[in-house]
Amino acid sequence: xxxxxxxxxxxxxxxxxxxxxxxxLQAVPGAAKVRSYRHDWxxxxxxxxxxxxxxxxxxxxxxxxxxxxxxxxxxxQGWFADDRPRMQQCALRLSALRPGP
Numbered sequence: 001x002x003x004x005x006x007x008x009x010x011x012x013x014x015x016x017x018x019x020x021x022x023x024x025l026q027a028v029p030g031a032a033k034v035r036s037y038r039h040d041w042x043x044x045x046x047x048x049x050x051x052x053x054x055x056x057x058x059x060x061x062x063x064x065x066x067x068x069x070x071x072x073x074x075x076x077q078g079w080f081a082d083d084r085p086r087m088q089q090c091a092l093r094l095s096a097l098r099p100g101p
Contacts, residue, residue: 007029007047007049008025008027008029008049011025011047011048011049012024012025012049012051015051017062018061018062018065018067019059019060019061019062019067020058020060020061020067021051021053021057021059023051023052023053024051025049025050025051026049026050026051026052026094029047029048029049029050030048030049030050030090031046031047031048031086031090032045032046032047032048033045033046033048033086034046035080050090050094052094055069072084072087072088072091073088
């Protein structure tokens with residue numbers, strides 16, 4: 001977070017910086033977690049927000065960090081094994097809120 005930013009504002013800014021996507025985030029965080037990103041670093045609190053974006057939206061990677069769409073029902077390489085199931089649970093909650101046909 002930059003000075004003066006709320007966690008939600010920082011998440012929206014990071015989404016744009018890392019993918020080129022400008023989107024409104026859901027008001028309520030999708031997840032909160034405490035983890036250490038390296039064994040020699042102290043644990044930090046991470047708050048994740050959700051944006052619903054059409055998968056046809058083009059992505060613009062930040063520097064040499066690739067950006068890409070991943071299906072939640074297919075495996076992918078990730079840094080933390082618990083991230084994928086957490087994202088799947090969040091997607092299920094969001095789809096339950098979606099109005100029917």
